Amino acid sequence: MKLKQLAHARQDYSYGFLDEFAKRELRRRMLKAIALPGYQVPYASRELPIARGWGTGGLQVTLSLAGPRDTIKVIDQGADDSVNAANLRRFIARMTGVETTDDTLRATIIQSRHRIPEERLREGQVLVLQVPDPEPLRHVQPDIAKARAMHADADYAQVWLGLYEQLVRFGRFMNGASYPVIVHNRYLMSPSPIPRWDTPDLHQAAHLTLLSAGREKRLYAVPPYTDVRPVEFEDVFFAVEDQRGRICMLSSARNKFMDELPQPDGSSRFRISDTGYVAKLLKPDQAERGATYYDDDGRFYIEGFIKNNTAV
Amino acid sequence: MVRGSRFAVQYKHTQMNLLTVTKLNKHFYVHHLEREIVAFAAVDFALAAGEFLLVRGANGVGKSTLLRCLYRSYLPSGGQALFRSQAGDIDLARAAEVDIAFLRRSEIGNVSQFLRARPRVSALDLVAEPLIENGVSLAEAHTAAAAQLAAFGLKEAIWEAYPSTFSGGEQQKVNLARALIAPRRLILLDEPTASLDAAARAALVERLTELKRSGVALIGVFHHPEDVQALVDRELYLETV
Amino acid sequence: MILLPQLVQTTPLLRVSGLHKRYGAVVAVEDVALDLYPGETVGIVGESGSGKSTVLRLLNLEEPPDTGTYQLDIAGYVADNIFALDRLRRRELQLRHIGIVYQNPHHGLRMRVSSSGNVAERLIMAGERRFATLRSAARASLAVSEFPLERLDDLPARLSGGMQQRVQLAKAIALKPALLLLDEPTTGLDVSVQALVIDTLLRLRRERQIATLIVSHDLGVIRTLSDRVLVMRRGQVSSAGLTEPGARRPRNTRIHSN
Numbered sequence: 150m151k152l153k154q155l156a157h158a159r160q161d162y163s164y165g166f167l168d169e170f171a172k173r174e175l176r177r178r179m180l181k182a183i184a185l186p187g188y189q190v191p192y193a194s195r196e197l198p199i200a201r202g203w204g205t206g207g208l209q210v211t212l213s214l215a216g217p218r219d220t221i222k223v224i225d226q227g228a229d230d231s232v233n234a235a236n237l238r239r240f241i242a243r244m245t246g247v248e249t250t251d252d253t254l255r256a257t258i259i260q261s262r263h264r265i266p267e268e269r270l271r272e273g274q275v276l277v278l279q280v281p282d283p284e285p286l287r288h289v290q291p292d293i294a295k296a297r298a299m300h301a302d303a304d305y306a307q308v309w310l311g312l313y314e315q316l317v318r319f320g321r322f323m324n325g326a327s328y329p330v331i332v333h334n335r336y337l338m339s340p341s342p343i344p345r346w347d348t349p350d351l352h353q354a355a356h357l358t359l360l361s362a363g364r365e366k367r368l369y370a371v372p373p374y375t376d377v378r379p380v381e382f383e384d385v386f387f388a389v390e391d392q393r394g395r396i397c398m399l400s401s402a403r404n405k406f407m408d409e410l411p412q413p414d415g416s417s418r419f420r421i422s423d424t425g426y427v428a429k430l431l432k433p434d435q436a437e438r439g440a441t442y443y444d445d446d447g448r449f450y451i452e453g454f455i456k457n458n459t460a461v
Numbered sequence: 462m463v464r465g466s467r468f469a470v471q472y473k474h475t476q477m478n479l480l481t482v483t484k485l486n487k488h489f490y491v492h493h494l495e496r497e498i499v500a501f502a503a504v505d506f507a508l509a510a511g512e513f514l515l516v517r518g519a520n521g522v523g524k525s526t527l528l529r530c531l532y533r534s535y536l537p538s539g540g541q542a543l544f545r546s547q548a549g550d551i552d553l554a555r556a557a558e559v560d561i562a563f564l565r566r567s568e569i570g571n572v573s574q575f576l577r578a579r580p581r582v583s584a585l586d587l588v589a590e591p592l593i594e595n596g597v598s599l600a601e602a603h604t605a606a607a608a609q610l611a612a613f614g615l616k617e618a619i620w621e622a623y624p625s626t627f628s629g630g631e632q633q634k635v636n637l638a639r640a641l642i643a644p645r646r647l648i649l650l651d652e653p654t655a656s657l658d659a660a661a662r663a664a665l666v667e668r669l670t671e672l673k674r675s676g677v678a679l680i681g682v683f684h685h686p687e688d689v690q691a692l693v694d695r696e697l698y699l700e701t702v
Numbered sequence: 703m704i705l706l707p708q709l710v711q712t713t714p715l716l717r718v719s720g721l722h723k724r725y726g727a728v729v730a731v732e733d734v735a736l737d738l739y740p741g742e743t744v745g746i747v748g749e750s751g752s753g754k755s756t757v758l759r760l761l762n763l764e765e766p767p768d769t770g771t772y773q774l775d776i777a778g779y780v781a782d783n784i785f786a787l788d789r790l791r792r793r794e795l796q797l798r799h800i801g802i803v804y805q806n807p808h809h810g811l812r813m814r815v816s817s818s819g820n821v822a823e824r825l826i827m828a829g830e831r832r833f834a835t836l837r838s839a840a841r842a843s844l845a846v847s848e849f850p851l852e853r854l855d856d857l858p859a860r861l862s863g864g865m866q867q868r869v870q871l872a873k874a875i876a877l878k879p880a881l882l883l884l885d886e887p888t889t890g891l892d893v894s895v896q897a898l899v900i901d902t903l904l905r906l907r908r909e910r911q912i913a914t915l916i917v918s919h920d921l922g923v924i925r926t927l928s929d930r931v932l933v934m935r936r937g938q939v940s941s942a943g944l945t946e947p948g949a950r951r952p953r954n955t956r957i958h959s960n
Binding site: 533534536546548549551556557558559560561562563564565566577579580581582590593594 | 706707708709710737739742893894896897898900901904908925926929930942943944
């Protein structure tokens with residue numbers, strides 16, 4: 150027997166680009182993250198052929214999870230066709246041989262930057278969110294060691310103090326995207342820069358959400374059917390962005406999260422940010438349309454979860 | 462007349478006595494002279510409720526030091542000063558500071574020669590303070606303070622003014638009103654008449670008479686003992702050691 | 703000689719003994735013992751570097767001593783050496799039962815958080831999550847420390863030194879602590895502002911019966927506020943005594959040696 154017969158045939162890349170050790174480490178970290186919902190698990194973020202800050206965290210998670218039977222969807226701010234989304238999708242497909250799709254319902258893994266699709270995700274689906282800054286305490290405690298101690302003690306008074314200050318100074322909560330949430334009644338978590346509109350989608354969700362920051366080398370998770378509650382006061386509530394009065398210029402639909410397109414005359418036109426969903430609205434006969442998180446009147450599917458659905 | 466030092470007499474601390482002092486003495490170590498100086502030696506006396514003890518003696522004989530030892534501004538060097546407080550008998554010469562602080566708030570008063578004015582605190586507030594500290598309501602304390610200031614002859618126009626701007630005589634009136642306002646069982650007076658006018662001196666004697674009648678024991682050092690001669694039950698004569 | 707109280711039968715709120723702290727070769731605190739009774743105010747005086755502020759920091763659990771026992775007569779902590787508490791219980795004790803005012807408001811306040819927010823923070827830390835309650839409690843606490851309520855939401859950075867001390871005080875007393883620690887609370891303020899702060903402290907002590915430990919090098923402040931005084935020198939209590947309320951000038955303050 151010769152050495153050549155024992156060894157694998159030479160390959161240009163490992164399956165999924167990352168070597169087996171890297172993928173195994175990531176999977177272990179993911180399991181830990183799932184076991185400790187909202188807890189930031191450090192991992193050894195690998196070099197990839199794209200720069201840090203361009204979705205390397207999400208990409209490593211996706212590459213570690215994807216197998217030949219997966220169908221993958223990649224979006225950037227809701228759009229399947231942006232340059233970043235297209236590049237990431239092509240890279241993942243070439244390295245893993247997975248099928249790709251724009252259809253939220255068909256995808257088994259959805260890697261996303263800054264959005265959760267409008268259609269409700271179901272059990273078995275995995276949402277991978279790219280995270281630029283995983284630390285929700287960064288602006289109240291710049292010292293990471295101290296911030297970790299605060300997480301350990303569930304010492305989140307500073308976050309409510311921040312809310313207090315916003316109410317005192319501006320009369321309302323000013324957090325836009327990355328609205329901090331408490332996961333499983335324990336850890337404070339930054340849900341990546343998704344708009345407030347998407348934040349409630351994480352609560353008691355049927356799907357698994359994995360959030361990964363490549364530059365910061367931290368990943369965390371929201372397992373299916375886990376409580377995820379935005380920070381708010383008992384008498385002043387979290388509110389989502391007001392989408393009322395906005396009509397999608399492509400589909401004429403309402404009460405979905407809209408991109409605002411400023412017009413030369415100073416006015417604005419609006420377009421549903423989730424391009425996969427718009428495509429389905431425009432061609433209703435070509436694909437099945439799933440139930441959405443918000444109905445056509447803007448009501449969230451879990452009744453009473455958003456206590457203030459009318460404010461700004 | 463009770464004599465200290467020379468004719469030492471043992472006094473029994475009986476039920477009758479509020480204060481029984483035995484062989485009380487005080488000496489200071491003076492660092493730059495590197496020797497001990499005796500302020501007073503082996504003082505003995507007893508005092509019942511409602512009695513007035515006048516402490517006499519030449520200048521520098523330790524009269525004020527004796528008062529300060531009883532008030533525990535100085536720690537006596539030896540001897541006893543048994544005080545029958547409402548909370549129980551206690552040796553003032555050896556009592557824990559917490560106890561002395563407690564007695565100062567509740568039973569033992571001290572009248573010094575000087576008022577310690579505080580900026581931005583009016584004469585009326587300053588006088589009312591000891592009563593308020595004892596839990597008297599603000600309104601009641603102010604009424605009582607006004608009565609005291611009136612009795613000592615301080616012009617009503619300046620009751621609300623800050624005593625730090627007052628003359629020495631006016632300050633002393635405020636001082637007396639403040640020191641004698643709260644109910645006490647033993648009051649120590651260290652030359653309270655210094656810098657007082659005749660009318661205020663009369664007011665002081667009247668207040669002391671009133672206190673004595675109500676059962677307060679008084680120990681005093683006076684520049685002009687004749688002012689209070691009518692009140693004196695006993696005298697303690699201190700002599701140079 | 704240690705004189706045990708006979709008349710005052712209450713248990714001391716605070717009892718510290720054998721307190722030692724050194725920084726490298728420098729002995730900051732050496733064998734300090736101290737009792738503090740409910741409702742009592744005790745002053746610690748001493749030159750700078752005498753260890754008095756270190757004692758206060760140790761009692762506020764900001765850093766551990768080398769050795770020492772620290773007992774507090776507070777429900778839930780009676781059997782403990784406070785220095786040996788774990789981090790969470792230490793934090794809980796610090797939050798609910800100890801208030802502190804620092805000489806430097808920057809140590810005690812968040813300069814970029816409104817004055818009311820600084821006070822509300824204590825209540826948030828204690829678990830209060832109703833905005834209306836936070837608002838009214840902060841307002842009430844600031845009123846008690848005689849802070850002008852029209853400046854409720856001003857940033858401390860925009861307030862005068864005296865005002866900042868009032869915010870610190872309001873913050874310190876927001877949860878009605880049993881123990882109040884004051885580290886040179888009036889140093890650096892002008893005399894009339896000092897007087898106002900002292901007046902507020904006196905009233906507070908009267909109305910709330912808080913046991914107070916005040917550290918200062920200003921004997922006038924100590925004399926006005928405290929019944930008993932400890933003098934510290936080179937880390938040790940060089941003498942302990944009673945203040946003489948009648949003395950005319952600070953230098954006449956008599957402190958005898960036991």
